[in-house]
Amino acid sequence: MVTMRDQSCHSQWYSLVELTPFLGILLDRKSHEIGVGVTDGISFWLIDANLHIWLDPNSDITSAKVVNQVKETSISRDYSSQSLNGTFEIKAGRTSYFSGWVNSSFGNLTTYVSNENEFNSLVKFTNNGNKKYVLMNTNQNRLVKISSGEQGDGIISQETYESKYPIQVITKTVPGENDTYTLITSLSHSLYEKQHCESGNEVHASYLIDKQEADGWMLAQDHSVLSGSASTWQRYEYGDEDSVYSRVVQVKDGVILSDNVTEGSALRHFSW
Template sequence: MPEIKQNGAVKFLITLAFLTATAFSLPSSPDRFLRSASTYLRSPDEPQEYEELRRPLPSDQLTPSCSHVLLRHSFANTINRPPFTTPYTPPSGCTSPPWSYVVLELQAASSGDQYDRISGLWLGGVELLRTSTAEPSPTGIFWNVRKDVSRYSSLFMRSDLNVTMMLENIVNDVYTGIYHINVTLIFYEFNPIASNFKVNGNRLGFVESQRRDQTPADLIIPVCDGGNRGFWFMIENPTETYSKRIQIPSNTRQIVLELYVSFHGNDEFWYSNPPNSYIRTNNLATGRGNGAYREVFVKIDGRYVGSEVPFPVIFTGGINPLFWEPVVAIGAFNLPSYDMDLTPFLGLLLDGKSHEFAFGVNDGISYWLVDANLHLWLDHESSNVEAGSRLYDSPSRHMTRQEEFEQLDGSFRVEAEVSSEYDGWVRSSKGNLTTMVKSMFKVGSLVRFEKNGTYKRVEQRVKTERIVEVTSESGKPVNRVVHQRTYPLT
């Protein structure tokens, strides 16, 4: 029985005292800054290269067979404007699929004064990359992002798609930085030995998702907004949900939802937010409240099917910009996505009707950017697949919140544990297979204010585990994937 034990996004330790020489005078003061020119640590005449520490990609050891430019564009004063869009053309004169790997490379450069900006890249509405920018300097900065996008291979030979990139930027007399972006797809010809190369999973960093079926999906369907302001949904309060109706092909034998999430505005530092009672009692002007717990959930036709407590990515203007020069925080250039195996729900989805896929953020405030991709594996030997559900265990939730404060000093604790289990069968040309998905996450959070609110300490511990087990009709184990993540923030 093959088993993949994945300690993806394995163990992160980020130690940050939320106190700098210029940072906090009151709990309502900002948590992100624009650097002044006098703070740069290098020679004033040299452009600065920024880098995110990452795990090596398997393809890093290989020679590419060809490359294909996806887009070239300069993002100047793009605020409140539609995203940049251009028709996609498949690579010509390039190796044909299947490929061992496909890598997306983003090259960026800028100079001047500018805040960090969030950005998304989509192909046909399918998100390929969620990223953010470094903060430029008058003498210039540059950086590269490399991401394995092999799982999107079914898109790359299509000629009916558009490439879209959203990067809202402000350029005026004060903010002068223009972001110059080049994006290229790099293809590696299929090689069975290269395709089986694995990187040790017991190290720091995010692991590209491993599924029980290692071949890329046959079809990818975006669960997204219309694209006028990017294809992500903007969620601004805990009661708000956004959804899209999708009809799943009747010969689908496996389905995985890939969730993209980022947090901004009053929730950019959600893991450090105090409860509203603290803000009201002290008459603070800040809108950064609702406590320090967030959970992004997914529903199908109103039924909960999964949720995630996202990794606390810190952008390059966060806390203190000097922390992130020249090495940015984990995930700042390549935000993680989160996989949810929805195969147990095919009994619900394969009825020839459209179904509502919805997203929301428990306790979330303005604002969150959320969308998803549905990865579908099809049965090419049948036009119809039979499926049914055997077990739907509504999520078990246990949460406690404690607060104790006097004026501006005090502490706030949150302890939460959520678990769920789903079980369903699929009868296709692969046989009658049952998929069981077990999920669990635990969250512990402490936010403490001291010295009349001028010192804030944040501690967060998140542990998640998702197990996907596949068994045959006779009960024989076929496959097992264990995905574990543990990350502390202090």
């Protein structure tokens, strides 16, 4: 398994890539190079990755085979502009399906992996460029299923994972007296994750919410800031079948206005 993280300053997106279906390629006693990148991205986009390997302590030699590989990628762009106003939109999607079997001390196991990724980005300028909108959203859906035999007849375990990463930035410039102007900005970004695992008679479900909303303004003249104010509201919540933990913090101009922690004993119904 490979975990990838975007190291760009504006994003902390990460993803998991399951390599088990490709053991039929990797177990040929040859050197292999595994690389990650951003499709249709800039050449210096910063990404790092970690490779996680699980060894079978009861098997010295094994065999494997890739059964199926399907990849589809789509990208569309739409833009329009007039004077200092305009709209720029990008939509992208990627779907992949992989499956492969491997012989181990646990028997012949087939791993099936499906990934669906969607990305939307909208940048909009209005009021002669004085008001700007940036809206982005990334959706991920992943299914990992382990079955017995080369044909994958009986399901042994199954894991589903869903995530959303929306971000919204709105800025506007308001002219004032004596060559002053006020710059107003609001920011909202979130991380939503939901996971469900089944293995035999065991079931595990969990969710994670990390959401932040911030607003601020500053009064400026030429390139000097005369005054300003900023506030932040943040919510972190994690829950599983055993407990729920929630914390909400509110800050204004560097002063903590409230910090509330709530803990429960059971996973409540969760939906986006």
